[in-house]
Amino acid sequence: MARFLAALAVLTAGLAPLAANAQMPDPIDGVTVDVDAGTLMGSRENGVLVFRGVPYAAPPTGENRWRPPQPVEPWQGVRAATAHEPPCAQPVDIDTMVANYGGVNGAQSEDCLYLTITAPENAQGAPVLVWFHGGAFFLGAGSLGSYDGTANARQGVITVSVNYRLGALANFVHPALDAENSGEPQGNYALQDAVAVLEWVKANIAAFGGDSEQVTVAGQSAGGGIVVNLLSLPSAKGLFDKAIVQSGSLLLPDRPNADAQSMAIKALDTIGIGPDATADELRGISAQTFAASEPLRAGFFFTPDAAFKPTSTIAALRAGTEMDVPVLVGSNAGEKGFAAARTLAALAGDTGAPAFLYRFDHTPAFRAGEWKAGPIHSAELMFTFDSIDRSSWGGDNADATDRALADTVNGCWVAFVKMASDARSFECGDGFAWQAYRPGGEAALIETTGPTMAPADALPDGPEEDAVTQDD
Template sequence: MISVLLPAGAQAQMPAEIDQVLAEVENGTLAGSRENGVLVFRGVPYAAAPTGELRWRAPQPVAEWPGVRAASAHEPPCVQPVDTDSTVANFGGVNGAQSEDCLYLTIYAPEGVRDAPVMVWFHGGAFFLGAGHLGSYDGTANARQGVITVGVNYRLGALANFVHPVLEAGREGEPQGNYALHDSVAALQWVRDNIAAFGGNPENVTIAGQSAGGGIVTNLLSLPAAEGLFDKAIVQSGSLLLPDRAPVEASRIAREALETIGIGLDASADDLRNISAQTFAASKELRAGFFFTSDPKWKPSSTVAALRAGKEFDVPILVGANQGEGGFAAARTFAELAGDEGAPAFLYRFEHVPAFREAEWTKGPIHSAELMFAFDSIDQSSWGGAKADTDDRAVALQVNSCWVAFAKLVPGSRTIECADGFTWQPYLKGETARFTTSGPEMADGREYPDGPSKD
């Protein structure tokens, strides 16, 4: 027997013992942990690694695993540009290692529940940054109020949105491009098939996202493959009411971008798959990918076209933006189009500026400022912590109560009943929930500017 001597003080540096909890899913047994009164499962695979021959293909099923699979630590996020100093996060909040093998979930769940509502969260990051497990997205507060939160990693950049003619060979009829959306559908299918193992109700699923994640949610609202996989939707600062890009145009842009790294027009599919994932992330021309592309069978319509035609999925929508960013006009248009008939739409403008940010945010809260309030994750967010005061914490409790109440909405509900008696009315003639330092109020948002003043 080999004896290992630990240096003095090393025992104190070891992580605390995990309070283990097991869950049986379709592919095997997961071992998560009890933390702060909720159950947490990290690094849960929802699709096979999209590597090798599976790069630029729709996600494939996860193979069954033997024994008990640990789900107590996060797997690396999807490949993206990061700072060479691994202690410095990029603009998506990510630092350190990443991997092309990244299709994983993080689950926060109450213990001992059945048929709990579920919120599936798609992170922001301009479609080429970010991860679903960051501190701002901590689902502990949601779980303590009976709502399961599932954070999703989806493919990023050129590994997510890429179309090239050589990839079509031998794949006639297989969808091309839109792999981040394919991943999102696969995650929702996993939730449908497995969330009951965590006490969740697959018939009460809210899809939610911010910025690029809001763009994911926007697109899911008209995607045939996503029909029936969710019941409500939240779009935070991500009302991307834009037409899809034609595949021919996306392919042209991709081929021109490849030439900047020395890949010519005669490249084969194998050549493209032999390009390292980090090379894509490091290339300024390739790193962001080439947006969503139309596909006659798989993505026949953009959501803005579906909304204007009244053909989007008729589910309740919660949508809005922050005072100190652009995008409120698009959110208002979203609410008008989605709430014109059938299920209600709820519009908000987030206006609270923390005291410790007043010198910087002189025109209102900036992009992403609402996240630690919507999740009530001040102490887990890199934006909050000890700097937050009692006003910040009160606003977080209030905003989070509305998001939780929306996730709990029963079919046919026409208002959101938040904490402290605040009733959020649906958008019909400008009805907008303002989240201010002094508390929420309903106002007429039809004349609100799109964003901060230019002076």
């Protein structure tokens, strides 16, 4: 034993210079909650409760790859929910300190179907925001700092931030999978994950003090596309009562299965996988290989499925058969997409439940030299979540004006989540009355001084192409 301790002392002495600025994390102020699969231990942080790495489905690995989400295996004892699990497989920089364009760095895993839940302590009947991250459907994670739900929780709203399958592990159809199919939905696995999350919320959110009848689905960019698709999925009916779409008005028809299968076969050929590959052989390809292959990484979405996805949302909107729930939708001044948001608002709010349209026009002073055409894609996130100090874009760079606007904008998003589903308007921002949109009507223009209603048709789709400045 003495010899072992002496050797250990030599090893740890060598680590001392590396750990000069390191420290042990603070002790966990634990709190337990019972969900269907067992007991979770989260933590009290900054006056709210946080549960990280909460499984909502079994790992989609091995035989579960390209299958609908499977039930979580119940666990014994108390499961720690105090640290994030790795994001879904995606391309990342070899420098683990450098984030990809989805905000992710470091380790990822195919075992990734986890939630982050931020809730008020002692909540009862709290409304719920279920958040789907952006990232072009092959990047990103629900655990990023910009999506921190602390400000929401302090105003009585529970935030459930989601990891869903990405890339070809999320959107993939192939003849070999057809051949083995036993009647399960095929393709659209990210959308199937989204429905599984909502079913989990319905079954479990009361344990956190939430109201399963007051659930708003929300997302930005690709996450907004997830929300748009939820508006027409039969299996999602009754699982949410409002929707928020930020810079993600994806109004496209579905891709025919035959076309998607042909694209998958051609893409697999680039990594030496022939057209006659079996389902077992396809499942033997590593998740990292799919993420690293440019022809494969983004997947081949979205595809029809007679039972799960019988129609596209654009077709449902035109037919008036979409989920009739209030929708808040918009985009940023420094990106394209306002015309699509306006179209979605017009179609979603034409009869029944209203739609609320916005354009985000605030450029932080510290970004004025880069964002010459206005706030770019994703710029609104640290304002809608009031997460400036946790966002990689904010922190000490933000000034008092940014912080005041973040408080106002986050308050408006919370007011929409809390709004009665049959309301035609809502108030926020010290008396701002946000009116429902009608074609030819007004949108909420969110400027540095706060929101005002402005004629929507006078607002351009976005900047001219040569005026768009990308963030680095």
